Amino acid sequence: MPARKPNERISRFLSLILRHAPDTIGLTLDRNGWADVAELLDKASQHGTPLTLETLREVVAGNDKQRFAFSEDGARIRASQGHSLRSVDLALAPSIPPRVLYHGTASRFITAIRQSGLRPGARQHVHLSADRDTATRVGARHGVPVVLEIRAADLHAQGQVFYQSDNGVWLTGAVPVRFIDFPGK
Structure with a gap:
């Protein structure tokens, strides 16, 4: 290495x-x-x-x-984001997301995401990208990249709160499967 x-x-x-x-x-x-x-x-x-x-x-x-x-x-x-410390509140104002946001992940996680959606895990939020290229780079850090399309406007219309960190990363809570478009679907 x-x-x-x-x-x-x-x-x-x-x-x-x-x-x-x-x-x-x-x-x-x-x-x-x-x-x-x-x-x-x-x-x-x-x-x-x-x-x-x-x-x-x-x-x-x-x-x-x-x-x-x-x-x-x-x-x-x-x-700017990515905290696992529950005591930290970045005090970001809620923001209206674009129609679609992207989530980059590795192919080995797709089965679990198809079953449970996206979860923050140890972090406070699910991290989403405004563009496909950024999401691809994020996914590639963990293996063979897969880019998921998140119907953010639809999720927001259902009451989900979104934030945008100072560096442009979109943050939200868990994303149910019904708001995720998988490649080839």
């Missing part, structure tokens, strides 16, 4: 700390998922991941999915 680039390693570290396990390094997130940047740098270094403000800014700016965001004053940082 090829060695990871340093910024990729830091990005994975930030995903762990800012989405799932801040307590791993003794970091505290506020109720909206924000962490104090100075505290993050200090705690990361204390726990074996030396990190400078310059590197942190580089990782945030260079992340192709814009997974992380700084507060307007640059003093705080958070993950």
Whole structure:
């Protein structure tokens, strides 16, 4: 397996700390998922991941999915979505989704999705993409990609709430099978 680039390693570290396990390094997130940047740098270094403000800014700016965001004053940082921590509320306003959104997954999960629909799993929300290409890239991370079409407008009309994170990812609760169009169907 090829060695990871340093910024990729830091990005994975930030995903762990800012989405799932801040307590791993003794970091505290506020109720909206924000962490104090100075505290993050200090705690990361204390726990074996030396990190400078310059590197942190580089990782945030260079992340192709814009997974992380700084507060307007640059003093705080958070993950844009994907939290498994139930205590975090990103305080996103409900949004009206487009007619169709896309979900990228691996082919090995299709049988389960046909039976139960899409579930957030350990995360707070199901993640959806506005375009097929992004969904394909997401699905490819986990195996042979399959792109599902989600009839988001119909689901929204039934009362389902949708949010759009700062990096453009659409978030919602469980998606029942009847709102999913499978390839070849």
